[in-house]
Amino acid sequence: MSRSFLFSLVLLATFHLVHAATADQWRSRSIYQVITDRFAPPSATAPARTSPLPQTCDPALQTWCGGTWLSIIDKLDYIQGMGFSAIWISPVSMNIDVETPYNYAYHGYWVNDPLSLNPRFGSSDDLLALSAALHSRGMYLMVDIVVNNVPALSTATALSTQQLQADGSRYTNPAYFHPQCWIDYTNQTSIDYCWLGDDKLPLMDVNTEHPDVIGMLNTWIANLTSTYSIDGLRIDAAKHVPGAFWAPFCQAAGTFCIGEVYGADIGYASQFQTQKWMDSILGYPLYYGITAAFGAPNGNMSAFVDIANQVQTAFPDPGLLGNFIENHDLPRFRNVTADPQLAYNAMVAQFIFDGIPIVYYGQEQDFSDGAADPYNRQALWPSTYANTSTYSRISKLNKIRQAVISNGTTFGGKTFLDSPAKILVSTATDIAIRKGPLLAVLTNRGSPNVSAAFGVSDTGWSSQSNVIDILSCKVFSVGTQASISVSYAVAGYGGMPYVFISDTDAAALGICGQVAVSSYNAPNSTLASNSNAHEVLPAFKDLRWLFFGVLATMSGLAFL
Known part of the structure; x- marks a missing residue:
């Protein structure tokens, strides 16, 4: 490459570094992934770029349904209502535009000209408008990139x-x-x-070793990110390109890079950080662990524990990994399991464990039809963008995570982001994960209430102090040996996840309002000390719980 080319590349990268989001800025974000063609339909303010369009968007037809960059703007309130601070959109480059044996490139991944924009999704002005609309809300734009x-x-x-x-x-x-x-x-x-x-x-x-290819791609990505103020890149098929290509490419981009390294090989995947090929990768190993643990009642919790520990050991910075439980290449999680409580526990795991939470569009609507491509790529608009229970749960999880981050809430002198997740105790069906000021208690028992409880000792909180489950805003008291116990016997609480925080921290965050001080009565039960207390769970009337509690204590679990 010539000196003038190198000088121009340095200038482009230096200019963009002033405006681009850094890896450290991304670690506090949460990401909502959309397939541009399938997220929002054309409208008066977002005219169709494809004609004709099918009356019904059938994913089996593998054709365009009409979503564009402008139609995404129409529904940013919906995304921000769940608390997301970034979106990841489909590749923006020109695709092959003819019918193939697999029909059409509605998804954006069959790029044949990276330097040109895809007119099916909009114009340069449209992409600029989307970028500006996001930034006006304090949100980041991540663009999918196909290089391989x-x-x-x-x-x-x-x-x-x-x-x-x-x-x-x-x-x-x-x-x-x-x-x-x-x-x-x-x-x-x-x-x-x-x-x-x-x-x-x-x-x-x-051939990403060819100097012409390297020069073209590095110049293109520097121009793309600076022109459209792109804050991050999701890099498709990153493991199919020799690793040494990526560091100069991401340096030219001047922004955060997270790569797709599909597979369960933690040793290989971790090289993307250890060799400094790029900032981060999508956390496929943790996905397999979460699916093994929560994909079926009484799943393989030990697999999740083992994978989580390996991830934390192998990756220098697991806090930058992308945590997900579904995407456009994988089955919908509710196709894996119909149990809403298992899905809820899996979501809590992806939000609480080290990493950046990523939610695939439609996850909040409990889409379950998609076992694989193309059926996991439905149009979202038939859902009417309803405020489902899962939509509300995602909103709550985002609110909790963002609150402890922005408030600088600490535990042991460390903030949420500075504290590696620590598995305090696990059984075949239950697990307790401490992440800074939060303590998540998860189970794979499933929805039906069962005569079972789970105790966590050495929580780090003082005995007789109060903690709040900020998912339900219920008050618990910490028992001897700094222990907390939860039960899955009360109707409606079978298989529920819990996220605990001290009452002092809960009050500072304001997530649960003015939580009343309560005294402990029984697992999952409090006695309110004033008439303004939040709703409390009924005390257990079934004497079998006394017998279970004794057995559990004798077996070494510390229950209250």
Whole structure:
């Protein structure tokens, strides 16, 4: 590369660094992921960019349904109402615009010209308007980026200059691609250099070692992020590009980079941080742990514990990993389990554990039809953007997380973000996780109330002090050995998660209003000391609980 090119690149990156969000600024955020075509329909203020559009958006048809960058603006109140401080949108670049064996590129991932915007989603002014609308609300814009591959319609002619030109590809030199080979997932070299896709729609692997390709991509990303004030990049198929490519690319972007490293291999995935290839990755290993633990009643809690511990050990900064329980490549979580309480516990885990929470559009509407692509990519508007119980729960979790962060609430002299999550105790069905001032108690028992309780000793709070479950705003007293006990026997409280905080901190945050001081009566029960107390749970009338409590104490669990 010439000196003038390098100088221009440095100037672009330096300019954008003044405006871009840093990794440290991202760690306090929460992200709402949208598929641009499927999040919000055309409107009077967001005209359709595709015509004609189907009357009903059937995901099985794999075609455009009409969502655009402007239609996202129409529904920012809906996103912000859940407390999200950032959105992640589909790739913005030009896609192959013909029918393929898998129909059309409505999703935005079949990029054949990264330097041009996708007219199906809007114009340059539209993308600028979306960026401005987000920033006016104090929200960040994350854009999905496809670097690794370019679609073709045939393996036989894919690498001919004539065919590349006919397909509208920005890359017209066959040398800009690696030779055709299908990926052997047992071999990292093959993963780096061979092709995704299949014979019907091969995805040609871009030669990211070629100096022309490097120069073009670095210049493009510097211009894209600075022109549209993009705050972060989600990088598709990051593990399919040799790791050394990413650090200069993200430096040119001048903004936060989080990569897709699909798979459960923690040792390999952690290299993206240990080798400083990029700031972060999506937390697939933790996703597998959460799904194993909460994807079915009495799931594999030990798998979650093991994976969580490995993640914290392997990654230098797990607080930057993206925590999710569904996305556009995975089954809807409510397709994995129909149990709402298991899904609630899984959500609490993704919000409380180290990392940045990411919620996929429709998760708040309990979408369950999507077992996989394309059925997990429904249009959101048939839901009427209802204020469901899950919408409210996500809003509460965002409110809690943001409150302890912005208030600088500490425990042991450390804030929420500075405190690594610590698993205090776990059983086959229950787990207690301390994260700074918060203590989450989760279970995979499922919704039905059962004659069972779970005790957590050495919580770090003083005996006889009061703590608040800020999900329900109920008051609990801490017992001997700094212990707390929860029960799953009361009707309506089977399988419920809890997030505890000291009453002093709860009052400072104001999430539960003026929580009354209460005295302990029984697990999940308080006796209010004044008439203004919040609603309390009824004391247990079933004498079997006395017997269970004795057995539990004898077995080593510290119940109140």
